[in-house]
Amino acid sequence: MSETIEGLRSELRSWLVDNAPSDWRLADTHEGFVAGQRGWFARLVEAGYAVPHWPQQWPGGGRSLAEQKVIYEELARADAPRLLLTFVSTYHAFATLSECGSAEQQERYLPRILEGETWCQGFSEPGAGSDLAAIRTRAVLDGDHYVINGQKIWSTMAQYADRCLLLVRTDSSGPKQAGLSYLLMDMKAPGVTTRPIRQIQGDEEFAEIFLDDVRIPVSERVGEEGEGWKVAQATLASERGLTLMELSYRMRGAMWRLADLIHANGRNDDPGVLRDFGRLSARVDSVCAIADAYLQKRIEGTESIGDAALVKLGYSRCLRAWADFGVRIGGVSEQYRAPITFGDLNTGNWMADFMNSYAWTIAGGSDEVQRNIISERMLGMPREPKHWTQEASQ
Amino acid sequence: MSLSRDELIAAAEQAFDSQSLAPDATQSWQTISEMGWLAMCVPEDRGGLGQGSEARAVIHHALGRALVPGPAIAQMMVIDALTGGSRSDEADTILEMAMAGERMTASLALNIGDVLSAVPDADMSSHLLHITDERVALVPMASCEAEQRETWDETRRLFDVRIGGEQRLVLAEGDEARTLSETIRGNMLLALAADSLGGAEAALAISIEYLGTRHQFERPLAMFQALKHRCADMRVAISLADALLWQEATSASLSLTRAGALKAQASRVYKEVAEEAIQLHGGIGLTLEHPCHLFLKRAFLNCALGGDADYWEERAGRECLASA
Known part of the structure; x- marks a missing residue:
């Protein structure tokens, strides 16, 4: 097996020499970045490296875990762009439609993902972040269409997306989870408006989505009416599983940035710096190891509640520490603004990386939500009684 | 077999x-x-x-x-x-x-x-x-x-x-002695790491159990989010070090430095969990009859045995710097 793995590594390495975009970090407009993302995705699809986590029947799919790891590691080592624009389409949309979509929906949408159709996720709302089930965007049935009104926020690359995984409220009468439904929305439909969100490091990775009387055919519903919460779990599970392995290995593959920085600042014989670097390196290794072990459990079907939260919390805190170390070693010069790289987490613009790391400590279930999941559902510690919150809000 | x-x-x-x-x-x-x-x-x-x-x-x-x-x-x-x-x-x-x-x-x-x-x-x-x-x-x-x-x-x-x-x-x-001593020490470090993570696991378990039984303010202490989140963080730290332990324990060749970095991480986690265990137990954790102190003392000893974290992490840092 190791022969094929090493074969794949050298094959990919030489392919990357000829094909990896070298100038993508210079993109200074969002449009330029998006064009670069589209081109890079198409090239990866053609070469069979875009979707190693998909099943075998798809071109480029059916890779073993070991092969996937090699691919992510080599892409990071070659400093190739991370696929941000197609992140939601290749992970969230693919997982949701594969697990919960109808045969017709799968047939219509899955092949288009490889052709470059992009998706965004319409889950969070201004009033529903950690408490996702509290969403208020309404879908009202009108003949064979739902009419949607409301607002979504923190939607990755929504301003460039073709379609949206939309979580809506179809019923307000019962428990809040039970009144949700899951729809597939055309982002070009009348009544859909997006507005990018300027983040603290200067990127615009997320957008708000405004929905005014948007009409979505009932045939675009995933699952039954009222099953939206269940379908949404499939979407969220994809984020906490596979993506974290890719990102962990990309973080490890980018350790050379810290090594270069240590050398450039003449700190390569400083025992304190070396200690912290050695410690961080072992921590990154342990994050990769837990992401590995988690995926192995998923494959074997032995995953327990909370396992994904351990991986996410392990990764998010380590990502922050990774950037923090760079800011520290870089000294004053890191406090001078330098151009940022769009859509990457381990760029070597350490202040920007630090600020960007909040995307992983807040989005996709904040660190605090993960701690609740671990303590309550894994460690069996009791939840606060419901009446506390009622007392507090009175 | x-x-x-x-x-x-x-x-x-x-x-x-x-x-x-x-x-x-x-x-x-x-x-x-x-x-x-x-x-x-x-x-x-x-x-x-x-x-x-x-x-x-x-x-x-x-x-x-x-x-x-x-x-x-x-x-x-x-x-x-x-x-x-x-x-x-x-x-x-x-x-x-x-x-x-x-x-x-x-x-x-x-x-x-x-x-x-x-x-x-x-x-x-x-x-x-x-x-x-x-x-x-x-x-x-x-x-x-x-x-x-x-x-x-x-x-x-x-x-x-x-x-x-x-x-x-x-x-x-000669050279054979140096190779053999690396193997012996690598195995010792792996053993210390495993001992540490076993101890950390037990110290966390008794703490969670105690928080579930001890009532103050008409509720179990385990219901306070401030305490739950500390337990969750300990769970994460132990699980991360565990993942590294099992990965290194199953790798074809474990280098001495990697074993040292693993032991440094594992014994630090042990010490942190044992330290928290006494705090979470409150007064009873300070008594000699309660086992909390045994974990803390064994954790400190494990930190010191086999070379401390400063030594191994500096060495790991040098090697990573050379190979990254």
Whole structure:
């Protein structure tokens, strides 16, 4: 097996020499970045490296875990762009439609993902972040269409997306989870408006989505009416599983940035710096190891509640520490603004990386939500009684 | 035949129940011998069970979790030296005795020279492992002077030993000695890491259990989010170090530095969890009759044994810098 793995590594390495975009970090407009993302995705699809986590029947799919790891590691080592624009389409949309979509929906949408159709996720709302089930965007049935009104926020690359995984409220009468439904929305439909969100490091990775009387055919519903919460779990599970392995290995593959920085600042014989670097390196290794072990459990079907939260919390805190170390070693010069790289987490613009790391400590279930999941559902510690919150809000 | 991790863990849990902490030393040593654990990682052609590092990690994890006393780590270092060193009739005889439970010992510190520190159960041991830059050898304890040092950790008995006499069984010299000593020390570090994570697991478990039973302000302490989140963070820290432990324990070749970085992480996690365990137990955690302090003391000792985090992390940093 190791022969094929090493074969794949050298094959990919030489392919990357000829094909990896070298100038993508210079993109200074969002449009330029998006064009670069589209081109890079198409090239990866053609070469069979875009979707190693998909099943075998798809071109480029059916890779073993070991092969996937090699691919992510080599892409990071070659400093190739991370696929941000197609992140939601290749992970969230693919997982949701594969697990919960109808045969017709799968047939219509899955092949288009490889052709470059992009998706965004319409889950969070201004009033529903950690408490996702509290969403208020309404879908009202009108003949064979739902009419949607409301607002979504923190939607990755929504301003460039073709379609949206939309979580809506179809019923307000019962428990809040039970009144949700899951729809597939055309982002070009009348009544859909997006507005990018300027983040603290200067990127615009997320957008708000405004929905005014948007009409979505009932045939675009995933699952039954009222099953939206269940379908949404499939979407969220994809984020906490596979993506974290890719990102962990990309973080490890980018350790050379810290090594270069240590050398450039003449700190390569400083025992304190070396200690912290050695410690961080072992921590990154342990994050990769837990992401590995988690995926192995998923494959074997032995995953327990909370396992994904351990991986996410392990990764998010380590990502922050990774950037923090760079800011520290870089000294004053890191406090001078330098151009940022769009859509990457381990760029070597350490202040920007630090600020960007909040995307992983807040989005996709904040660190605090993960701690609740671990303590309550894994460690069996009791939840606060419901009446506390009622007392507090009175 | 390779045993699966789950089979090994189940057997280990049966041998040392995590509910009976710090069991009797003599009885524990007998159990360890009877379970065949001392022969676990010895090749089959030398009369052992031929298991690898994963089995070693399972054993020390179980010993750490139940705070088992005794010189198991030192004994296995001697056994590693005998199986990895040059073979002779004398070596075979001593190896057989060691696998059967005749106590033999080694320094768990990284010291070199004629006075060894942190040598467990030297007064009960027949042989002492002596590692120098040039040589790996076994010395009869009868020719050494041992002085017991009272340790904070009550689950271990440590001695300073002055090596005496000329009589020794040389197992390796020169480059072979250096390679063998790296193997022995790498295994020691893996064992210390596993012992630490077993202890951390148990310390977290008793803390969570206590928080669930202790009521203040008309509710169990476990209901306070401030405490829940601290437990969750400890769970994450233990699980991350665990993942690294099992990965290293199953890797084809474990480098000494990687083992050191692993041990540094694992023992730090142990110390942090044990430190928190006393705080979470409140007053009862400060009493001698409660086992919390045993974890804290063993954790501190594990941090110090086998080279401390400063040493290993600096070394790991240098290697990463050279290879990144």
